[in-house]
Amino acid sequence: MxxxxxxxxAGNTQSVKxxxxxxxxxxILTSDKEIxxxxxxxxxxxxxxxxxxxxxxxxxxxxxxxxxxxQPVLGICLGxxxxxxxxxxxxxxxxxxxxxxxxxxxxxxxxxxxxxxxxFDLKSSLFDSINDNEYMYLVHSYFVxxxxxTIATSSYGITYSTAIKKNNFTGVQFHPEKSxxxxxxxxxxxxxx
Amino acid sequence: xxxxxxxxxxxxxxxxxVKGVNFVDVIDAGDPVELSKYYSENGADELVFLDITxxxxxxxxFAKLVDQISENIxxxxxxxxxxxxxxxxxxxxxxxxxxxxxxxYAVKNPDFINELASNFGSQCIVxxxxxxxxxxxxxVYLVGGRIKTDIxxxxxxxxxxxxxxxxxxxxxxxxxxxKNGFACKALxxxxxxxxxxxxxxxxxxxxEHFNEVFKSGNIDAALAASVFHFNEIGLRELKIExxxxxxxxxx
Numbered sequence: 107m108x109x110x111x112x113x114x115x116a117g118n119t120q121s122v123k124x125x126x127x128x129x130x131x132x133x134i135l136t137s138d139k140e141i142x143x144x145x146x147x148x149x150x151x152x153x154x155x156x157x158x159x160x161x162x163x164x165x166x167x168x169x170x171x172x173x174x175x176x177q178p179v180l181g182i183c184l185g186x187x188x189x190x191x192x193x194x195x196x197x198x199x200x201x202x203x204x205x206x207x208x209x210x211x212x213x214x215x216x217x218x219x220x221x222x223x224x225x226f227d228l229k230s231s232l233f234d235s236i237n238d239n240e241y242m243y244l245v246h247s248y249f250v251x252x253x254x255x256t257i258a259t260s261s262y263g264i265t266y267s268t269a270i271k272k273n274n275f276t277g278v279q280f281h282p283e284k285s286x287x288x289x290x291x292x293x294x295x296x297x298x299x
Numbered sequence: 300x301x302x303x304x305x306x307x308x309x310x311x312x313x314x315x316x317v318k319g320v321n322f323v324d325v326i327d328a329g330d331p332v333e334l335s336k337y338y339s340e341n342g343a344d345e346l347v348f349l350d351i352t353x354x355x356x357x358x359x360x361f362a363k364l365v366d367q368i369s370e371n372i373x374x375x376x377x378x379x380x381x382x383x384x385x386x387x388x389x390x391x392x393x394x395x396x397x398x399x400x401x402x403x404y405a406v407k408n409p410d411f412i413n414e415l416a417s418n419f420g421s422q423c424i425v426x427x428x429x430x431x432x433x434x435x436x437x438x439v440y441l442v443g444g445r446i447k448t449d450i451x452x453x454x455x456x457x458x459x460x461x462x463x464x465x466x467x468x469x470x471x472x473x474x475x476x477x478k479n480g481f482a483c484k485a486l487x488x489x490x491x492x493x494x495x496x497x498x499x500x501x502x503x504x505x506x507e508h509f510n511e512v513f514k515s516g517n518i519d520a521a522l523a524a525s526v527f528h529f530n531e532i533g534l535r536e537l538k539i540e541x542x543x544x545x546x547x548x549x550x
Contacts (some may be wrong), residue, residue: 120395124370222302222549241549
C-alpha cells in the first residue's frame with residue numbers, strides 16, 4: 107500500500123508520517139504529482155494559514171491535481187478546510203470540492219479552540235470501532251458548518267462539522283495523528299477500508 | 300464538550316529528564332522518550348518539554364530528541380526553552396512539535412510574537428509568563444524568574460494576545476514549588492482579560508488543587524511536574540476524581 111502525504115510546506119507532516127509508521131505503513135512525504143496520483147491513498151495534512159497554504163498549492167500546481175484525485179483522500183485540519191469553497195481566513199478561494207464556506211469561531215469563545223473535544227453523529231465506516239462521545243484532539247480557529255456531507259459533528263459554542271465526506275474525499279477537523287488510540291483507529295480505518 | 304487538559308511538564312538537559320523522577324521501578328524515567336510514552340499511555344492530554352541546556356550543539360541534539368518523541372507518542376506536545384528565531388521554531392515544528400513556548404525572548408522582542416503568528420499561525424504559539432505578586436500587583440519576571448521587569452502581568456497578557464499568541468502558560472512564582480495550590484485568583488482575573496486558552500502552572504500539590512483551579516476560573520489546562528514525576532498524584536486517579544466533580548475530562 108502506497109500512501110502519499112502531500113507536502114506543501116505547511117503543517118506537521120512529520121507527525122502524520124510517524125503515525126502511519128506506528129500502524130506499520132510507510133507514508134511518502136511528497137509534492138510530486140506523479141507519485142501523488144499513483145498512490146493508493148492520499149493524506150492532505152495541514153496546520154497553518156489558509157491563504158498562504160493555497161498560494162503554495164497553486165505554485166506547485168497541486169490546486170488542480172487534488173480535486174481530480176480518484177483514490178481515497180483524507181484531509182486533516184487545514185487540509186479539510188481547504189477542500190471547501192471558500193475560507194474566511196484571509197478571504198481565500200479554496201479547492202471547491204465541498205460546497206461550503208469555512209467560518210471563524212465567534213469572538214465570545216476562546217479562539218483558537220485547543221484541546222480534546224467529543225465527536226457525535228458518526229456516519230461513516232471511517233469511525234468503525236469509535237463511539238459517539240469519544241475524544242479527538244483539535245486545534246483551530248475556523249470551522250466548517252454542518253452541511254449535507256457532514257459525517258461527524260463537535261460542539262464549541264455552535265455545532266459544526268468535525269468530519270465531512272463526498273465521494274472519495276474525506277476531511278477531519280481533528281488531528282488523528284495526535285488523538286491517542288481513537289486517532290490510531292481512525293487512521294487504520296482509512297488505510298484498510 | 301471540550302475537555303480540561305492535564306499536562307505533565309518535563310525539563311530536559313543533555314537529552315535526559317532532570318528534576319528527581321521517581322519512576323525507576325517502572326521505566327527509565329531519565330529517558331524523555333520512555334517517560335513521554337508512559338505519560339501518553341496513562342492519560343496525559345498533552346506534554347510540555349523545556350530544554351534547559353544552553354549550547355548550540357545541545358540545541359541540535361534537542362531537535363533530534365523532539366523528532367524521537369514525535370515518533371513515539373500519539374498526543375500533542377509543546378517544546379520551549381531558549382527559542383530566539385524563526386529558524387529555531389521551524390526546526391522544532393518540522394521535528395514534530397505541535398507548539399512552541401516562548402518566554403523571556405518575547406518580552407525583550409515583542410514583535411517576535413507577530414512574526415511567529417504570521418509565519419506559523421497562532422495555534423502553535425504559546426507565550427509562557429512567569430510572574431510574582433509585589434505591592435498589590437503582578438510583575439513579569441525573566442530568565443527563569445531571575446530578573447524582575449516593570450511589566451505588569453495583565454497588560455502583558457493582553458499584549459501577547461493582540462500580537463497573535465494562541466495560548467498563555469502562566470506560572471505564579473509565588474506558588475511554584477509550594478504545593479499549596481494554583482494562583483486561582485490571578486488565573487481567574489487573567490481569564491477575564493484575555494480570550495485565548497490559559498494553562499495554569501505552579502503550586503499543584505494534591506488533587507483538590509486541580510479541582511479548585513478548574514472550578515474557580517475559566518482555565519483550560521493545568522500543568523505540573525514534580526507531583527507527577529514523584530508519583531504523588533497519579534494521572535488516572537486525578538482524572539477520575541475531576542470527572543466525579545463534573546469537570547469535563549478525557550478519561
